[in-house]
Amino acid sequence: MAEFKLAYAITLKHEGGYSNDPDDAGGETYKGIARRFHPSWVGWQIIDKSKQLSNFPNSLKENNNLDLLVSNFYEAFYWDVNLLSEFPSQQIANEMFDTGVNMGIGRAAKFLQRALNALNSNGKVYEDIVEDGKVGANTIKALKACIAYRGDEYIYKVMNILQGMHYIEYMTKSPIQEKYAYGWLKRVDFIKN
Numbered sequence: 001m002a003e004f005k006l007a008y009a010i011t012l013k014h015e016g017g018y019s020n021d022p023d024d025a026g027g028e029t030y031k032g033i034a035r036r037f038h039p040s041w042v043g044w045q046i047i048d049k050s051k052q053l054s055n056f057p058n059s060l061k062e063n064n065n066l067d068l069l070v071s072n073f074y075e076a077f078y079w080d081v082n083l084l085s086e087f088p089s090q091q092i093a094n095e096m097f098d099t100g101v102n103m104g105i106g107r108a109a110k111f112l113q114r115a116l117n118a119l120n121s122n123g124k125v126y127e128d129i130v131e132d133g134k135v136g137a138n139t140i141k142a143l144k145a146c147i148a149y150r151g152d153e154y155i156y157k158v159m160n161i162l163q164g165m166h167y168i169e170y171m172t173k174s175p176i177q178e179k180y181a182y183g184w185l186k187r188v189d190f191i192k193n
Contacts, residue, residue, distance in 0.1 A: 002093030018057035043069040082135040089152040106133035115158035164188040
């Protein structure tokens with residue numbers, strides 16, 4: 001079964017420290033936690049107090065309590081909610097977690113569900129599942145069946161294709177977002193077989 005700590009280590013490489021970019025839809029962020037979307041996160045209290053220090057935001061790097069709050073937040077809101085510990089593939093759990101952090105847990109789940117429906121050989125391997133953006137027993141069952149049938153590589157590929165297309169569509173609708181293109185596209189990966 002998949003492990004949170006492995007996925008978390010990968011995702012933190014993409015998430016910087018403190019940022020307050022007015023063009024970022026999340027506004028003020030710390031390690032990817034957007035204040036606009038998570039205003040009640042207790043870590044903001046520590047960050048607000050640290051703003052008074054002369055070495056802010058570097059002072060945040062030395063705060064172990066803040067690091068623990070970040071880890072606990074990610075585990076509860078991006079790992080546990082999508083049942084990622086039940087995934088038989090660490091690679092797919094990593095992808096779900098990272099996509100969820102960057103694009104939302106519902107979108108990550110829909111990418112997985114859409115990939116699973118595309119790879120079931122028209123229902124011959126397993127039945128289509130509802131693409132509702134919520135990982136439950138049917139999604140886990142389909143994931144296990146798909147992996148048993150052909151492994152996890154194709155699921156991973158389709159999820160990354162969908163992720164990349166979402167970025168392109170988002171930048172097309174809002175060209176100011178193109179400044180994030182290279183950072184976003186670092187999160188899109190493919191296995192070449």
